[in-house]
Amino acid sequence: MSLSRSQKIELELFEAEVNRHKPADFLQFSANYFNKRLEQQRLFAKRQESVAESKGVVLFPQVSEQESSAAADLSKNDVQEEQGDDLADVTFKSPFVGQDPHSTSSSQKGSGQGIFKGGFNVGQEASHRAGSPMGPRSNDDSGDDNKNNQSQFKRHTGNYKSLPTNFNAERRTSVSAETFQPGSLDNWTPPYYVEKTPEQLDRLFKAVGGNFLFNKLDTDSKKLIINALEEKRVDKGTEIIKQGDEGDFFYVVEKGTVDFFVNHHKVNTSNAGSSFGELALMYNSPRASTVIAQTECVLWALDRLTFRKILLGSSFQKRLMYDELLKNMPILQSLTTYDRAKLADALDTEYYEPGQEIVREGDVGENFYLIEYGECDISKKGQGVINHLNAHDYFGEIALLNDLPRQATVTATKRTKVATLGKSGFQRLLGPAVEVLKLNDPTGKSRGLAAA
Numbered sequence: 001m002s003l004s005r006s007q008k009i010e011l012e013l014f015e016a017e018v019n020r021h022k023p024a025d026f027l028q029f030s031a032n033y034f035n036k037r038l039e040q041q042r043l044f045a046k047r048q049e050s051v052a053e054s055k056g057v058v059l060f061p062q063v064s065e066q067e068s069s070a071a072a073d074l075s076k077n078d079v080q081e082e083q084g085d086d087l088a089d090v091t092f093k094s095p096f097v098g099q100d101p102h103s104t105s106s107s108q109k110g111s112g113q114g115i116f117k118g119g120f121n122v123g124q125e126a127s128h129r130a131g132s133p134m135g136p137r138s139n140d141d142s143g144d145d146n147k148n149n150q151s152q153f154k155r156h157t158g159n160y161k162s163l164p165t166n167f168n169a170e171r172r173t174s175v176s177a178e179t180f181q182p183g184s185l186d187n188w189t190p191p192y193y194v195e196k197t198p199e200q201l202d203r204l205f206k207a208v209g210g211n212f213l214f215n216k217l218d219t220d221s222k223k224l225i226i227n228a229l230e231e232k233r234v235d236k237g238t239e240i241i242k243q244g245d246e247g248d249f250f251y252v253v254e255k256g257t258v259d260f261f262v263n264h265h266k267v268n269t270s271n272a273g274s275s276f277g278e279l280a281l282m283y284n285s286p287r288a289s290t291v292i293a294q295t296e297c298v299l300w301a302l303d304r305l306t307f308r309k310i311l312l313g314s315s316f317q318k319r320l321m322y323d324e325l326l327k328n329m330p331i332l333q334s335l336t337t338y339d340r341a342k343l344a345d346a347l348d349t350e351y352y353e354p355g356q357e358i359v360r361e362g363d364v365g366e367n368f369y370l371i372e373y374g375e376c377d378i379s380k381k382g383q384g385v386i387n388h389l390n391a392h393d394y395f396g397e398i399a400l401l402n403d404l405p406r407q408a409t410v411t412a413t414k415r416t417k418v419a420t421l422g423k424s425g426f427q428r429l430l431g432p433a434v435e436v437l438k439l440n441d442p443t444g445k446s447r448g449l450a451a452a
């Protein structure tokens with residue numbers, strides 16, 4: 001049997017913890033770790049479900065019967081036999097109570113409602129996270145909630161507070177360990193869950209609900225993202241990201257303004273509703289800029305794995321799709337990763353069959369074209385074919401640069417795939433490449449426009 005993706009991720013997380021702690025007693029460490037992990041997961045799931053329900057959101061889809069009965073067998077054999085039947089009565093209750101042999105509801109002891117009825121205090125508000133702004137995730141939230149849940153955890157709570165609640169907070173994921181398959185979430189869960197108060201959930205829905213990045217997601221993906229997002233409040237002047245660092249989080253700005261600096265020069269500013277920090281996570285590259293809070297900011301941070309797993313394949317799909325093409329276009333060599341990413345966002349794809357005209361001499365020019373594959377002839381009335389284009393060539397720039405009608409006809413001679421860039425994107429997004437286009441203009445019409 002091969003491991004599922006979520007199981008592999010659990011093992012990755014565990015390995016990272018072992019490497020971090022280098023325990024002398026490996027088995028004891030492992031036992032503590034997985035007990036703790038299970039506690040966290042169950043407790044989190046229960047709280048979030050009840051908070052989300054109050055907002056009319058269903059966070060956790062039901063597991064398949066097969067999976068839950070397998071889990072039930074596993075826990076019956078492994079937990080009850082090793083730790084005693086009575087332990088199973090008060091701890092580690094499956095959230096899927098109906099099928100869980102350890103559930104108080106299945107043994108008629110539970111009094112709660114909904115799928116999380118049973119061994120947890122449904123509806124209790126999660127404690128508020130109180131960590132330092134950009135520091136590691138706080139361990140404080142084991143406090144009140146644990147007191148509230150003491151009766152449920154009495155067999156465990158001896159160690160509960162001393163164990164780090166957010167053990168993987170500082171974890172940096174090795175790129176090679178990441179699995180990325182757009183659209184296939186299976187039973188994957190975010191590497192950690194971040195509890196939220198009702199007030200936070202309310203703001204979160206407002207902050208990300210209308211954000212174009214999240215609009216594209218299906219319901220299950222949205223739930224996973226909401227699970228994983230963590231609120232970070234930063235003071236004015238805080239360095240949120242440092243140029244050159246490894247990427248760990250992607251950020252959405254709920255409130256405030258951030259400035260971006262490349263080699264100490266301010267290059268950009270973003271406000272509420274915007275997001276940043278995606279480039280290093282997408283391309284596995286160092287941070288492309290330093291990001292500093294211009295004002296006090298409220299941010300929502302998404303961990304690298306969840307970002308790659310969920311957002312990358314949907315919201316940033318175009319960037320992935322056009323990455324190879326843009327990297328291989330000689331004309332675009334002067335663009336930075338950031339420029340290329342923005343350009344990719346604005347591109348569309350068109351296909352042409354042999355013999356089809358892509359642009360016609362004399363027409364109004366609306367698009368600029370990059371050839372991904374295929375071949376085209378360029379012809380002019382009275383002159384016939386004057387040029388031939390291949391993959392990674394471009395055309396359609398003269399009309400846009402000079403506000404002129406098309407200077408020639410471009411016809412596909414093989415099946416051709418082009419990326420098209422509209423006029424406004426052409427003017428905004430090509431950056432330094434525009435100067436090269438002007439200098440290369442075969443008609444010479446744009447050369448007068450080129451910077452001296």
Ligand SMILES: Nc1ncnc2c1ncn2[C@@H]1O[C@@H]2COP(=O)(O)O[C@H]2[C@H]1O
Nearest residue numbers: 267268276277278279280287288289338
């Ligand atoms: N002009 C810019 N150049 C580079 N990064 C920028 C720029 N403007 C905004 N950014 C953001 O700054 C972030 C720094 O971290 P990343 O490289 O992960 O992702 C980067 C972009 O999201």
Ligand SMILES: Nc1ncnc2c1ncn2[C@@H]1O[C@@H]2COP(=O)(O)O[C@H]2[C@H]1O
Nearest residue numbers: 365387395396397398399406407408442
């Ligand atoms: N000698 C040429 N004269 C005109 N257009 C050319 C020539 N060589 C290549 N082209 C391309 O053909 C395109 C036709 O549309 P545009 O005039 O917008 O931009 C033109 C150039 O990209």
